[in-house]
Amino acid sequence: MKDKIARWTLLVIAFSAVLALLLITFFIFQQGVPLIFKAGLKNFFSTQWSPTHGKFGISSMIVGSLMVTFGALLIGVPLGLSCAIFLTEFSSKTLQKNLKPVIELLAGIPSVVYGFIGIIVLVPFIREHIGGPGFSVLASSIILGIMILPTIVSISYDSLLVVPGTYRAGSLALGATKWQTVTMVLIPAARSGIITSIILGMGRAVGETMAVIMIAGNALKIPHSILDPVRTITSTIALELSYSVGDHRMALFACGTILFIIIIILNIIATKLTRRT
Amino acid sequence: MAKISIKNLNVFYKNIQALKNINLDVETNEILGIIGPSNSGKSSLLQVINRLSEMNNSKVTGEILLDNESIFSLPINSLRKRVGLIFATPTVLPGSIYKNVTYGPKLHKKFKKSELDELVYFALNTADLWNEVKDRLQESASKLSGGQQQRLCIARILALKPEVIMMDEPCSGLDPISTAKIESTMVSLKDKYTFILVTNNTKQAARVSSRVAFFLSGEMIEIDKTEKMFTNPKDKRTNDYISGRFG
Numbered sequence: 001m002k003d004k005i006a007r008w009t010l011l012v013i014a015f016s017a018v019l020a021l022l023l024i025t026f027f028i029f030q031q032g033v034p035l036i037f038k039a040g041l042k043n044f045f046s047t048q049w050s051p052t053h054g055k056f057g058i059s060s061m062i063v064g065s066l067m068v069t070f071g072a073l074l075i076g077v078p079l080g081l082s083c084a085i086f087l088t089e090f091s092s093k094t095l096q097k098n099l100k101p102v103i104e105l106l107a108g109i110p111s112v113v114y115g116f117i118g119i120i121v122l123v124p125f126i127r128e129h130i131g132g133p134g135f136s137v138l139a140s141s142i143i144l145g146i147m148i149l150p151t152i153v154s155i156s157y158d159s160l161l162v163v164p165g166t167y168r169a170g171s172l173a174l175g176a177t178k179w180q181t182v183t184m185v186l187i188p189a190a191r192s193g194i195i196t197s198i199i200l201g202m203g204r205a206v207g208e209t210m211a212v213i214m215i216a217g218n219a220l221k222i223p224h225s226i227l228d229p230v231r232t233i234t235s236t237i238a239l240e241l242s243y244s245v246g247d248h249r250m251a252l253f254a255c256g257t258i259l260f261i262i263i264i265i266l267n268i269i270a271t272k273l274t275r276r277t
Numbered sequence: 278m279a280k281i282s283i284k285n286l287n288v289f290y291k292n293i294q295a296l297k298n299i300n301l302d303v304e305t306n307e308i309l310g311i312i313g314p315s316n317s318g319k320s321s322l323l324q325v326i327n328r329l330s331e332m333n334n335s336k337v338t339g340e341i342l343l344d345n346e347s348i349f350s351l352p353i354n355s356l357r358k359r360v361g362l363i364f365a366t367p368t369v370l371p372g373s374i375y376k377n378v379t380y381g382p383k384l385h386k387k388f389k390k391s392e393l394d395e396l397v398y399f400a401l402n403t404a405d406l407w408n409e410v411k412d413r414l415q416e417s418a419s420k421l422s423g424g425q426q427q428r429l430c431i432a433r434i435l436a437l438k439p440e441v442i443m444m445d446e447p448c449s450g451l452d453p454i455s456t457a458k459i460e461s462t463m464v465s466l467k468d469k470y471t472f473i474l475v476t477n478n479t480k481q482a483a484r485v486s487s488r489v490a491f492f493l494s495g496e497m498i499e500i501d502k503t504e505k506m507f508t509n510p511k512d513k514r515t516n517d518y519i520s521g522r523f524g
Contacts, residue, residue: 166369167371173363174434184384
């Protein structure tokens, strides 16, 4: 009898998380999808965003989100991967033990602080030394690149660490240098974990809102260079939701739907790739 | 002339001395068996000759000569190409059988596809594995059985065209048939290569090696022709070990 009660209680609690997810999914789609049909796909994927005048084009935001995310990966992946490789293969145990928690601490810094640092340091620097208004794709990419570092470092690190030691010894004994061993044996062996880390990092970059609002400039147009300001899907939702009504509000939910679909696709890819090995 | 000549070799790991003043010559084209209980420094010796010990903070004094040239002055990857090491557990790399064999040679030199194919045939055939895997060269090497994996490791070393092949208890995890195959491979190859065989199995040393050295707690107790060692050892400890009275 006690077992049964425990079982059912735990079941209900366990499913509450799933239930929350289902409710969120249902709510977002229920609020967002009707508008996409009402406005028509052509309108919805145009570049004209003026929701109070019936123009719901979100292309420039999708492009903005993608550019910022891609830029973040360009910066975060090489940095994060080299960091993970250094920690597992080239550093001493003590350095490893001290450095990894420090990198993971990066994940604990609130995103508003990243945005703040971006405004105070990065934006003026870009404006003065590289050009443009400073609030730009470049600034957001750099900040996001740093923000996704802990995800990339810790997952890549773990997957490199579980590569069997025999691979290292075997490769070195054949006359490979340490670097050849890393590039030709260890990275291929840890491939699925590394790809997962990149995709989860990508998910984080797509979804990040606060830091991006603060430094991206939020201009509603398709950027022509990385020094142009840009607005992402998440920024639009956060900036406009508080005063939106009617179709405008629905349009923001439609943005959420698109964002949701992007994240789901990324997650499915990540799960598929991890399972393959 | 000795192929490998070891002079006054001492090896320390932190506070532990793994090898104590070893003096040992390995002759060209012999199979030198090294026997002794665990912790006697046998594996350390192989790791020092291959300079893999440099990975784990060891301190080495003394000299090791390969063809009269100090191994410590040779570039590390060319040393490891000339002196191959096979481990107790098969160390197949991720990827296909074909890739496992070509991995080593490709590190040192560029090859044409046809040359690689030939090399793969030569290596697998010499290691007595070709007939078993010729139809599935592109399959993952980790699918092979333990004995096949170990022979693949031997093939991988052979593909490098080494001069010395060192084996660290190569048959410790294998069944008698696989063991027999590896032993016969060794014997058939000894005209072309020099072997150092570390083994826990004294009978194996008796079967394949031309000379045997007995190690105990980091010291080399004695070295002699195999027949002499097993019939009439000089040192009582050797006799005790061989007859199974301790170890």
